[in-house]
Amino acid sequence: xxxxxxxxxxxxxxxxxxxxxxxxxxxxxxxxxxxxxxxxxxxxxxxxxxxxxxxxxxxxxxxxxxxxxxxxxxxxxxxxxxxxxxxxxxxxxxxxxxxxxxxxxxxxxxxxxxxxxxxxxxxxxxxxxxxxxxxxxxxxxxxxxxxxxxxxxxxxxxxxxxxxxxxxxxxxxxxxxxxxxxxxxxxxxxxxxxxxxxxxxxxxxxxxxxxxxxxxxxxxxxxxxxxxxxxxxxxxxxxxxxxxxxxxxxxxxxxxxxxxxxxxxxxxxxxxxxxxxxxxxxxxxxxxxxxxxxxxxxxxxxxxxxxxxxxxxxxxxxxxxxxxxxxxxxxxxxxxxxxxxxxxxxxxxxxxxxxxxxxxxxxxxx
Amino acid sequence: xxxxxxxxxxxxxxxxxxxxxxxxxxxxxxxxxxxxxxxxxxxxxxxxxxxxxxxxxxxxxxxxxxxxxxxxxxxxxxxxxxxxxxxxxxxxxxxxxxxxxxxxxxxxxxxxxxxxxxxxxxxxxxxxxxxxxxxxxxxxxxxxxxxxxxxxxxxxxxxxxxxxxxxxxxxxxxxxxxxxxxxxxxxxxxxxxxxxxxxxxxxxxxxxxxxxxxxxxxxxxxxxxxxxxxxxxxxxxxxxxxxxxxxxxxxxxxxxxxxxxxxxxxxxxxxxxxxxxxxxxxxxxxxxxxxxxxxxxxxxxxxxxxxxxxxxxxxxxxxxxxxxxxxxxxxxxxxxxxxxxxxxxxxxxxxxxxxxxxxxxxxxxx
Numbered sequence: 196x197x198x199x200x201x202x203x204x205x206x207x208x209x210x211x212x213x214x215x216x217x218x219x220x221x222x223x224x225x226x227x228x229x230x231x232x233x234x235x236x237x238x239x240x241x242x243x244x245x246x247x248x249x250x251x252x253x254x255x256x257x258x259x260x261x262x263x264x265x266x267x268x269x270x271x272x273x274x275x276x277x278x279x280x281x282x283x284x285x286x287x288x289x290x291x292x293x294x295x296x297x298x299x300x301x302x303x304x305x306x307x308x309x310x311x312x313x314x315x316x317x318x319x320x321x322x323x324x325x326x327x328x329x330x331x332x333x334x335x336x337x338x339x340x341x342x343x344x345x346x347x348x349x350x351x352x353x354x355x356x357x358x359x360x361x362x363x364x365x366x367x368x369x370x371x372x373x374x375x376x377x378x379x380x381x382x383x384x385x386x387x388x389x390x391x392x393x394x395x396x397x398x399x400x401x402x403x404x405x406x407x408x409x410x411x412x413x414x415x416x417x418x419x420x421x422x423x424x425x426x427x428x429x430x431x432x433x434x435x436x437x438x439x440x441x442x443x444x445x446x447x448x449x450x451x452x453x454x455x456x457x458x459x460x461x462x463x464x465x466x467x468x469x470x471x472x473x474x475x476x477x478x479x480x481x482x483x484x485x486x487x488x489x490x491x492x493x494x495x496x497x498x499x500x501x502x503x504x505x506x507x508x509x510x511x512x513x514x515x516x517x518x519x520x521x522x523x524x525x526x527x528x529x530x531x532x533x534x535x536x537x538x539x540x541x542x543x544x545x546x547x548x549x550x551x552x553x554x555x556x557x558x559x560x561x
Numbered sequence: 562x563x564x565x566x567x568x569x570x571x572x573x574x575x576x577x578x579x580x581x582x583x584x585x586x587x588x589x590x591x592x593x594x595x596x597x598x599x600x601x602x603x604x605x606x607x608x609x610x611x612x613x614x615x616x617x618x619x620x621x622x623x624x625x626x627x628x629x630x631x632x633x634x635x636x637x638x639x640x641x642x643x644x645x646x647x648x649x650x651x652x653x654x655x656x657x658x659x660x661x662x663x664x665x666x667x668x669x670x671x672x673x674x675x676x677x678x679x680x681x682x683x684x685x686x687x688x689x690x691x692x693x694x695x696x697x698x699x700x701x702x703x704x705x706x707x708x709x710x711x712x713x714x715x716x717x718x719x720x721x722x723x724x725x726x727x728x729x730x731x732x733x734x735x736x737x738x739x740x741x742x743x744x745x746x747x748x749x750x751x752x753x754x755x756x757x758x759x760x761x762x763x764x765x766x767x768x769x770x771x772x773x774x775x776x777x778x779x780x781x782x783x784x785x786x787x788x789x790x791x792x793x794x795x796x797x798x799x800x801x802x803x804x805x806x807x808x809x810x811x812x813x814x815x816x817x818x819x820x821x822x823x824x825x826x827x828x829x830x831x832x833x834x835x836x837x838x839x840x841x842x843x844x845x846x847x848x849x850x851x852x853x854x855x856x857x858x859x860x861x862x863x864x865x866x867x868x869x870x871x872x873x874x875x876x877x878x879x880x881x882x883x884x885x886x887x888x889x890x891x892x893x894x895x896x897x898x899x900x901x902x903x904x905x906x907x908x909x910x911x912x913x914x915x916x917x918x919x920x921x922x923x924x925x926x927x
Contacts, residue, residue, distance in 0.1 A: 216854075218853055219853045219854055219855065222853060222855075350812075351811075351812070354790070354808065354810065354811050355725065355727075355792075355806045355808070355811060357723050357725070357804070357816075357818075359721065359723070359818070359820060361721075361820060362848075363822060363823070363847075407778075409778070411794060411802055411804075412773075412775070412794075412796050412802070413796060413800050413802070415800065424720070426721070426802075428777060428778075428794070428804070430778050430779060434779050434781065436777055436778070436779065436792075436806075438723070438777075438794070438804045440721045440802075440820070442720065442721070442820075444720065444822065445717075445720045445721060445820045445821060445822055445825075446716075446717070446820060446821060446822065446823055446824050446825045446845060446846070446847070446848050447825075447845065447848035447849060447850070447857065448820050448825045448845070448848075450723075450818060450827075452723075452725070452816060452818075454725060454727060454806070454808075454811045454812060454814050455811060455812060456729060456810065456811055456812065457729070457812055458812050459811075459812045459813075459814045461816075461829060463827060463843075463861070464857065467850065467854060467855070467856065467857070468856065469856060469857045469860050469861075470856050470857075470860075471855050471856050477829075479812060479813065479814070480812070481729075481812065482728075482812050482813035482814075483813060484813070484833065487584055487585045487588060488582075488585055488833060489585065489833070489837050489871055489873075490833065490834065490835060490836050490837050491813070491830065491833070491835045491836075494835050494836075495829070495835075505855055507855075
């Protein structure tokens with residue numbers, strides 16, 4: 196982390212759109228070392244002003260823009276955070292890149308991999324950093340879990356994975372939220388929360404793509420055809436598999452379970468930890484039965500990971516560090532983040548295709 | 562439990578076969594009120610003698626039989642516990658019933674529902690109690706979880722279920738255990754441990770049968786064609802689904818996760834609790850995010866259920882209570898237990914059929 200020493204000039208973020216999730220990220224930008232919010236752009240200056248006031252953004256030096264274009268033209272902005280509806284991502288993320296702005300993009304990053312490729316190509320051409328806003332990737336718990344996953348002695352070869360992310364949307368959400376509107380977030384629950392399950396699964400296998408995906412039968416759609424509930428099983432060439440479920444219709448659940456030859460990892464709040472300052476997971480390694488099978492010996496171990504900064508602030512800090520390397524030290528964009536994004540999107544596309552084909556197997560094409 | 566008051570004459574159990582699991586059940590019979598072991602039958606009297614000595618069975622009044630037939634002819638035996646390989650179940654369970662012995666049968670109960678039906682018909686004709694030896698059903702934790710599952714406010718309608726049961730078998734097991742031999746336990750991991758997953762799923766939905774099952778792709782079989790690792794997704798007519806995995810090839814794991822409209826239940830040791838005297842599960846009900854989605858509020862609740870007797874002793878006690886009602890009070894066999902067994906076997910058959918058909922959907926026929 197040496198390149199992001201706090202004395203460096205902070206990365207100046209422009210927030211492009213005042214979606215509800217932007218409130219959380221605005222707070223993260225206030226908390227994160229190396230970051231500052233210097234502009235807010237919305238469809239009206241008044242909306243931008245309200246957002247800034249509501250979220251305690253310091254007025255000094257803050258520019259409020261009444262259009263997205265104006266924010267992108269602001270020379271006082273190094274990077275944009277883009278929480279717009281998915282259908283607008285290609286247009287505005289490519290526009291941001293074209294103006295030399297680094298891009299922190301909300302997930303789902305695009306409606307399909309081809310759209311994402313346009314965004315990534317624009318970032319690549321402009322030499323700007325791209326990262327999707329998948330916050331849990333940046334929690335120190337995730338790094339700690341990675342140590343176990345990488346430890347072949349502790350977990351061994353992962354063979355079976357399960358992930359679930361659901362929340363119980365209320366009536367207003369199911370009628371009015373952008374995530375149930377075919378023209379705004381056509382991927383519905385799959386894009387909004389299935390994204391995390393797919394990412395978790397790919398993360399667990401160090402981003403090795405599955406060979407085939409088969410959607411679970413009977414996905415639930417709203418009248419406009421947007422997915423409210425669905426899932427899939429992913430199959431790898433070596434025989435491992437992963438099943439995930441995502442839904443707007445069931446209780447808040449954020450499970451990731453990894454079952455390996457040597458160990459089992461459980462986490463039940465992987466996307467947003469129950470509490471901000473600490474997060475847990477459990478690992479059972481080389482589990483066996485006590486004599487006569489009347490209990491387990493050894494027992495699973497619970498691991499608690501503390502963090503001073505919330506995961507979204509750590510994400511902003513990491514993004515800012517990468518931007519500083521490019522802006523201040525002539526560095527190149529870190530390719531790891533767009534690569535991970537793309538793999539997530541590619542699998543998501545395959546799941547969507549399998550759903551559209553009535554749960555036929557769909558090959559994952561990189 | 563009034564019919565099983567301890568002053569009643571104990572039910573006299575004969576243990577038919579000295580499998581390793583019989584050691585645990587023999588201990589349970591020593592612990593359980595209302596039960597006594599009065600006979601052990603094996604292929605040789607010497608084996609029976611060794612088993613009795615190894616497991617601390619009181620010699621007084623204990624008869625050792627050098628054949629299964631001899632045990633079944635023993636008038637001093639009310640009920641038999643039958644831990645033989647699955648391929649022998651039809652023969653010996655029907656023989657036991659025909660001699661008026663009540664039948665506590667190890668799982669998997671039969672190689673297919675038609676075989677089970679022969680056993681159940683024999684028990685029915687003889688008026689003897691039938692129960693399969695699925696121990697976790699009798700843990701007070703299971704009753705406590707049932708309260709939550711039945712509470713539509715706490716969990717609501719269950720929509721998605723997951724269950725996994727695996728253990729990492731060693732080389733000796735994979736070469737020599739009866740559970741990998743096609744002539745002894747042809748159902749392999751599906752019968753031995755998938756049984757529990759299927760039972761858990763059926764338990765969760767109050768034994769409503771799924772409409773269709775689709776096996777997970779790429780099951781692992783040994784050279785003799787016996788399943789070492791497999792799974793399936795079960796689909797109900799109302800749209801709910803359940804996915805389970807079972808394997809002899811991955812770390813010991815015993816998960817059941819139920820996701821409902823109002824709540825989520827997690828248990829990670831559902832078959833054999835980590836410890837003998839207490840067992841936990843967690844319920845998250847009406848879970849929501851804290852302001853700005855930086856944590857959860859309310860948090861899930863952990864529930865701890867204590868038990869003086871281990872679940873297998875509670876199973877023996879319950880079975881003995883039912884036998885006493887019949888033997889001493891002219892009662893009739895409790896139909897709940899064979900009905901549950903049959904549903905489990907029917908679903909297991911469908912999963913096996915789907916595996917055999919390369920993961921084609923298979924209708925569940927009751």
